[in-house]
Amino acid sequence: xxxxxxxxxxxxxxxxxxxxxxxxxxxxxxxxxxxxxxxxxxxxxxxxxxxxxxxxxxxxxxxxxxxxxxxxxxxxxxxxxxxxxxxxxxxxxxxxxxxxxxxxxxxxxxxxxxxxxxxxxxxxxxxxxxxxxxxxxxxxxxxxxxxxxxxxxxxxxxxxxxxxxxxxxxxxxxxxxxxxxxxxxxxxxxxxxxxxxxxxxxxxxxxxxxxxxxxxxxxxxxxxxxxxxxxxxxxxxxxxxxxxxxxxxxxxxxxxxxxxxxxxxxxxxxxxxxxxxxxxxxxxxxxxxxxxxxxxxxx
Numbered sequence: 001x002x003x004x005x006x007x008x009x010x011x012x013x014x015x016x017x018x019x020x021x022x023x024x025x026x027x028x029x030x031x032x033x034x035x036x037x038x039x040x041x042x043x044x045x046x047x048x049x050x051x052x053x054x055x056x057x058x059x060x061x062x063x064x065x066x067x068x069x070x071x072x073x074x075x076x077x078x079x080x081x082x083x084x085x086x087x088x089x090x091x092x093x094x095x096x097x098x099x100x101x102x103x104x105x106x107x108x109x110x111x112x113x114x115x116x117x118x119x120x121x122x123x124x125x126x127x128x129x130x131x132x133x134x135x136x137x138x139x140x141x142x143x144x145x146x147x148x149x150x151x152x153x154x155x156x157x158x159x160x161x162x163x164x165x166x167x168x169x170x171x172x173x174x175x176x177x178x179x180x181x182x183x184x185x186x187x188x189x190x191x192x193x194x195x196x197x198x199x200x201x202x203x204x205x206x207x208x209x210x211x212x213x214x215x216x217x218x219x220x221x222x223x224x225x226x227x228x229x230x231x232x233x234x235x236x237x238x239x240x241x242x243x244x245x246x247x248x249x250x251x252x253x254x255x256x257x258x259x260x261x262x263x264x265x266x267x268x269x270x271x272x273x274x275x276x277x278x279x280x281x282x283x284x285x286x287x288x289x290x291x292x293x294x295x296x297x298x299x
Contacts, residue, residue, distance in 0.1 A: 001047025002294045004275045007202030008175045009151040011078055011119065015269050016291050017050035018043050019206060019278040023065050024058030026090060028225045029282055036065040042284045044076060046291040052080040052178070052204060052278045054124055055109050059087035063112035071114050080178075080204070081109050082124035082155055090227065097123075097130045099139035106143060120176055122153040123165075131165050137172040144173070151175050156192070158207070163191045169201055176202035181274065183253075183267050184210045184245050193273040208268045208277040209261055213242040216250050216260035258296070265293035 003012045018040065023031050040051070051070075053062045063081060070077055083105040085093040096105060110116060121143065123131060131154075143149040153176035154165050166177055177196050181188045185207070196203050209215055211230055222243070224230045230239065246260075254263045261279075268277045281287045 001291060002297055003049075005202070006078075006120075006176055006275045007196070008200045009120070009202055011151070011202070013050045013078055013202075013276045014048045015276055015294050015297065016048055016265065017052055017204065017276045017278040018048060018287070019280040020051060020053040020062045020066060021057050022280045022282055023053070023062035024056075024087070025061065026058070026227065027230075027280065027282070028227050031065060033065060033068050037069045038284050039281060039287055040066065040069040043287045043291070044073070046288060047294075048287070048291060049076065050078045050080065050204075050276055050278070052206070053113075054082035054085070055105050055112075056082075056085035056087045056093055056124070060108055060112040061087075063109055067112055067114035074115050078119045079113060079115065080120035080122060080153070081113070081118055082122040083109070084124035084126050084130070095126065095130065097126055097133045097136060099133070099135045102136065102139060106148060110148065117148055117150060119150045120153045121149040121151070122155045122176075122178060123174070124155050125157040127157075128162055128164050131162070131168075141173050153178060153202075153204075155179075155204075155206075163195065166192050166195045166201075170199045174201070176204065176275075178204040178206055178278075180207045181205040181268055181271075182208050182210045183214060183249055183264055184242065189271070193271060197273050202275045203273050205268045205274045205277045208265050209279050210242055210246065210264075213239075213246045214249070214260060214264040216246065216254075218243055218246070259289060259292075261289060262293040262296060265290060266296035269293075269297055 002015045006013045152174045154174045155178035158180045179188045254260050265277050
């Protein structure tokens with residue numbers, strides 16, 4: 001495993017992290033505690049030290065599973081979670097950015113994760129007016145002063161990634177940005193990643209495998225269950241486009257003998273702005289494969 005500095009936080013994070021939206025049950029599978037224990041235990045063994053989650057992944061469900069899996073080993077992990085949404089049902093969310101609401105969300109996240117502090121607490125995919133909610137950032141900085149949060153971050157929306165939020169990050173006290181970035185979706189390269197470098201902000205690259213399409217395992221005939229977000233939030237046309245683009249990349253860019261998923265993760269990490277990629281995983285085998293992407297990076 002290799003490690004990088006997460007911007008001005010000073011945290012040393014593994015270049016491969018663990019994304020956990022899947023633990024909330026919206027990626028076609030329900031997880032038992034034993035499965036999550038095995039996944040995170042193996043992740044730790046191969047040198048991964050960052051877990052990214054959110055309060056709305058199944059109404060703190062992912063956080064509870066993580067908390068159960070790492071109890072007794074909290075100091076070995078960098079925990080990143082988010083606030084701003086409330087799970088109201090599969091693929092349904094309420095927006096909660098008022099200071100009192102965020103205070104309650106933090107308390108519930110701490111309880112679910114079985115910890116008394118969050119390493120990186122992130123504003124989650126809100127609009128610019130939500131970002132500017134009166135008193136929000138003063139409240140968040142108060143969490144840091146109280147020791148309940150070590151560092152603040154911003155997870156910008158996948159649909160409306162806001163350069164305003166990124167450019168304002170240092171002013172409000174945020175030290176890290178989470179953004180969609182992968183070989184198919186490179187829009188962050190235009191303004192967001194350069195701004196992060198100028199401000200010395202850490203970058204967590206989410207959806208680095210383009211929702212699994214850059215794994216190379218999906219074809220035009222791939223079908224997803226009604227409980228899988230790809231069947232709900234993606235149109236058939238979009239899925240076909242992703243399959244076609246991924247296939248073209250596999251044919252023209254991925255070296256022979258290199259697993260496409262590992263290549264895709266390493267591709268993201270070759271951008272010097274990126275601190276860590278946070279692919280999701282559903283098994284111990286996927287954790288091991290993801291971790292091996294670090295071997296493709298220059299020493």
